[in-house]
Amino acid sequence: MQTFDVIIVGGGMVGASLALALSQSGIPTALVDQQTLQASCLSENDPWQPRVSALTEASIKLFKYLNAWEGMIAQRVCPYSHMVVWDGEGTGEIKFDADSLPQKSLGYIVENDVIRHGLLQQLAESGVQCFGEQSHLDYKLSGQGGEVVLSSGEVLSAPLLVAADGANSRLRQMSGIPSDQKDYSHHALVTTVETELSHHNTARQVFLDTGPLAFLPLQDQGERHYCSIVWSLLPAEADRIECLNDEAFCSELQRAFEGRAGTILKADRRLRFPLRQRHARQYHRQGVVLVGDAAHTIHPLAGQGVNLGLMDVAVLTEELTRAVKRGDDFSAAHILDRYQRRRRVHNLSVMAAMTGFQNLFGANNLGIRWVRNTGLKLANQLPLIKEMIVQQAAGISGDIPDFMR
Numbered sequence: 001m002q003t004f005d006v007i008i009v010g011g012g013m014v015g016a017s018l019a020l021a022l023s024q025s026g027i028p029t030a031l032v033d034q035q036t037l038q039a040s041c042l043s044e045n046d047p048w049q050p051r052v053s054a055l056t057e058a059s060i061k062l063f064k065y066l067n068a069w070e071g072m073i074a075q076r077v078c079p080y081s082h083m084v085v086w087d088g089e090g091t092g093e094i095k096f097d098a099d100s101l102p103q104k105s106l107g108y109i110v111e112n113d114v115i116r117h118g119l120l121q122q123l124a125e126s127g128v129q130c131f132g133e134q135s136h137l138d139y140k141l142s143g144q145g146g147e148v149v150l151s152s153g154e155v156l157s158a159p160l161l162v163a164a165d166g167a168n169s170r171l172r173q174m175s176g177i178p179s180d181q182k183d184y185s186h187h188a189l190v191t192t193v194e195t196e197l198s199h200h201n202t203a204r205q206v207f208l209d210t211g212p213l214a215f216l217p218l219q220d221q222g223e224r225h226y227c228s229i230v231w232s233l234l235p236a237e238a239d240r241i242e243c244l245n246d247e248a249f250c251s252e253l254q255r256a257f258e259g260r261a262g263t264i265l266k267a268d269r270r271l272r273f274p275l276r277q278r279h280a281r282q283y284h285r286q287g288v289v290l291v292g293d294a295a296h297t298i299h300p301l302a303g304q305g306v307n308l309g310l311m312d313v314a315v316l317t318e319e320l321t322r323a324v325k326r327g328d329d330f331s332a333a334h335i336l337d338r339y340q341r342r343r344r345v346h347n348l349s350v351m352a353a354m355t356g357f358q359n360l361f362g363a364n365n366l367g368i369r370w371v372r373n374t375g376l377k378l379a380n381q382l383p384l385i386k387e388m389i390v391q392q393a394a395g396i397s398g399d400i401p402d403f404m405r
Contacts, residue, residue, distance in 0.1 A: 001131070001155045001156070001157050001301050001324075002030070002031060002154070002155070002156050002157070003156075003157045003158065004028045004030045004129070004157070004158045005027050005028045005029065005102070005154065005158060005159065005160065005242075005330070006022055006027055006028070006029045006030070006050060006158055006159075006160045006161075006162060006269070006320075007029070007030045007031075007032060007148055007156055007160075007161050007162070008022075008031045008032065008161075008162040008164055009028070009031075009032050009033075009137070009148065009160040009161065009162065009163055009164060009165045009171050009292070010033060010162075010163070010164030010165035010166060010169075010235075010292075011032070011033030011037050011113050011120075011164075011165065011307055012033075012116065012165050012222050012292070013053070013112060013116055013119065013148050013292075013310070014291055014292030014293070014306070014309040014310060014313055015162070015165075015292070015314065016031065016037075016116060016119035016120060016123060017066060017119055017154070017289070017310055017313045018065075018162060018164060018224060018291060018313045018316065018317065019123060019126075019130075020029040020066045020068065020119060020122055020123060020126060020128070020381050021065075021066060021130045021317040022128075022331075023123075023127050023315060023318065024065075024066070024126075024129045025317060025320070025321040025324070026324075027321070027324060028127075029128050030128070030129045030131060030148075030156050030158070031123070031128075031129070031130050031131070031305055032131045032132075032134060032148055032150070032156070033131075033132050033133075033134065034132075034133070034134050034135065034137070035130075035132060035133065036132045036133050037120060037130040037132030037133075038074050038124075038132065039068065039117050039120035039121045039123075040113075040117060040120075040125060041045040041075060041117055041138070041185070042073075042076065042111070042113060042114055042117065042271045043075075044076055044219075044221065046111070046226070047268065048111065048192035048218065048226060048268060048363070049111040049112065049113045049192075049331060050190050050191055050192060050268065050269065050270075050271045051184060051190065051271070052109055052110055052111040052112060052193070052216060052218075052228045053109075053110055053115060053116075053303070053305075053306045053307075054080075054107050054108075054109055054203065054216060054303030054307075054389075055107050055108045055109075055110055055306075056135075056304075056307045056348070056394065056395040057103055057105075057183065057394040058120040058139075058307065058311060058314075058394060058395030058400060058404060059306070059307050059310045059311075059395065059397050060107075060108065061396070062310055062313065062314050063115075063119075064119065065403055065404065066118050066119070066122060067122055067123045068118040069118065070118075071117065071118035071121045071122065072110060072114050072115060072117070072118035072185065072264050072357050075114045075117065075118070076218075076219045077107050077108045077109070077114065077115060077219065078108060078109045078110075078219045079105040079107070079201060079217050080105065080106055080107060080108070080109060080201050080203045080216075080266045081097060081098040081099075081104060081105050081106060082096065082097045082106070082200065082201060082202040082203070083095070083096040083097075083106055083201075083202065083203045083204070083205075084093070084096075084203075084204045084205075085112060085204075085205050085206075085207075085258070085376070086205075086206055087205070087206075087207050087369075087372060087373050087376060088208040088209070088213075088256075089206055089209055089349065089369060090369055090370075090372070090373035091370060091373055091377070092373030092374065092375070092376030092377050093376055093377070093380060094220060094376045094377075094379050094380040094386070095380060096338050096367070096386055096389070096390055098256050098390075103151075105201075105202075105394075106390065106394070107303075107394070108213055109216045109217055109218060109228065110350070112295060112306075114210060119153065120293030123227045124370055129182075130155075130405060131150055131156070134150050134151045135151045136151040137149065137150065137170075137265060139161075139170075139171060139174050139222070141161075141174060141286070141287070141288065142287070143286040143287060143329060143342060144159060144286065144331070145158050145159035145160050145161055145217075145287035146158075146288070147158070147288060147289075148161070151178065158330040160181045160287055160289065160320075160330065160331035161287060161288045162286075162288075162289055162290075162291060162316075163175070163288060163289070163291070163294040163295075164291050164292050164294060165294055165296060166194045166292075166293045167276075167278055167293040167294070167297045167377055168324070169290070169293075169294035169352070170296070171229060171288060172280065172288070172290055172378070174284060175285050175288035175331070176260070176352040177225060177280050177281065177282055177283075177284075177285050177288070177290065177326075178280070178282075179278050179279060180278070180279050180281065181277065181278050182276065182277040182278075183274070183275075183344050184275040184276060184277060184299055185234065185235070185405050186211050186232045186233060186234060186235075186238075186274075186275045186299075187232075187233055187234075187272055187273065188230055188231065188232050188233075188272065188273055188274075188275055188276065188300060189229075189230075189233060189238060189241060189242065189270055189272050190228070190229065190230050190231070190270070190271050190272075190273075190290045190296075191228075191229055191267050191268050191269065191270040191271065192218065192226055192227070192228050192229075192267070193226065193227055193250070193253065193261075193264050193266065193267045193268070194224060194225065194226055194230055194264075194265040194266040194267075195215075195225045195226070195227055195261035195262055195263070195264060195265065196225070196261065196262030196263040196264075196265060197202070197225065197226045197260075197261050197262035198220065198248075199203050199215065199217035199218075199225060199227055199261070199329065201217055202217060202218075203216050204257075204259060205262065205301070206258065207208070207255070208256060210233050210234050210237050211231070211233050211234065212230075212232050212301045213229065213230075213231045213253075213256055214229065214230045214231075214233070214300075214301070215227040215228075215229055215257060215260075215261060216228045216229070216303075216305050217293070218232070225261075227261065229253070230300055231253070231256075232275065232299070232301065235274075238272060240249060242270065242272055243253075246266070246267055249267055249270070250263075250264035250265070250266070250267050251264070253267070257276070260402065264274070268304050275299055275300070276297060276357070277297060277298055277351060278294070278296060278297045278301065278353075279296045279347070279348065279368070280294070280295045280296065282340065283295055283336070283340040283343065283344055284333070284336040284339070284340060287331060289316065289336050289339070289404065291309060291312040291316060292306075292308075292309030292310075292312060293305070293309060294312075295309075295312065295343075296308060296309075296322075296347045296379040298350065298351050299355075300353045301343045301354060302356070304350055304393075307375065307395055308346075308347055308350060311343070311346075311395060311400070312343050312353065314400070314401045314403075315339055315343055315399075315401060315405055316325075316339050316343075316401070317401070318401040318403070319335055319336075319338050319339045319342075320335070325334045342399055344400070346399070358392050379382035389402065
């Protein structure tokens with residue numbers, strides 16, 4: 001048996017970030033995943049990966065603190081300094097830009113594999129013990145932490161286990177933490193497209209009667225322009241769109257986006273997944289604590305999902321580190337309660353906002369359509385309101401850890 005202070009189950013973006021953060025705080029940590037934990041670099045000639053994240057300034061600050069951001073930049077990332085959101089069923093539109101911000105960008109669009117590579121690169125040089133490619137994992141929970149049994153039969157033990165194993169977290173289920181779920185009644189189609197016109201480092205989203213469609217800018221390759229798309233559709237409409245051949249799909253996408261990217265020249269393979277909101281009723285129980293998708297999942301319309309998970313990482317790291325420095329029991333319920341209080345309310349408020357946006361833009365009532373179009377136009381004329389929205393979306397205001405300020 002090997003003993004650690006913390007065992008993290010799940011080596012995705014959130015789990016790997018937490019392992020690095022705890023390592024920097026000197027907390028003996030193990031990271032366990034069924035996938036490989038070896039870094040795999042993407043070159044600019046590799047195919048685009050369909051899953052991307054819109055990283056906020058707060059998330060970038062965390063990656064810089066973890067010394068992982070430079071490794072991501074060395075591959076391919078795309079800053080966006082402008083954002084346009086409009087109502088496809090009306091004339092309302094709002095625009096944001098980063099001209100008044102110190103960092104001169106609203107965020108970065110980065111492929112998930114690039115993010116993970118940057119983190120795994122740093123993990124290889126850290127003190128974290130990594131156990132990847134585990135075909136089978138078993139758990140023995142004692143009520144105060146527990147044990148993780150690897151596929152080899154080797155046993156890892158710690159007073160605190162972290163569930164970073166995704167939306168269908170097995171560790172969350174085994175710990176008996178209940179969660180509330182809601183079907184958004186939409187499916188997301190994601191892919192990468194080549195466009196005739198340059199995106200000019202602008203993230204764009206149109207709200208259609210079938211759901212929102214986002215074009216997220218990717219790094220240009222010479223004179224060729226690319227965007228990652230996230231198209232939220234009613235299930236029946238998703239069935240129809242998914243069955244189209246590439247030419248018909250590009251034509252349908254171009255029409256839905258009102259031709260703002262010019263001709264859609266090519267589309268990569270498409271992925272589809274149902275959209276569900278999940279939220280754990282508590283974030284810890286008897287030595288198991290939840291982070292990222294294991295604790296909460298939301299609609300991707302504002303790109304906040306992974307950013308909420310990364311803020312979980314930052315806050316949990318701060319609370320555990322403070323406890324260790326003052327000689328307190330970092331795995332005790334009162335320490336984890338502080339993490340839960342700081343994160344659960346914020347995550348709930350973001351979820352409520354996403355549900356409100358979905359309901360507002362999904363309504364076809366003429367009165368509601370007039371209100372939302374008028375509201376978009378009015379907000380677009382109020383610089384202070386737009387600046388407040390940008391600051392909130394960037395995640396750099398409110399209750400954030402000291403090391404990210």
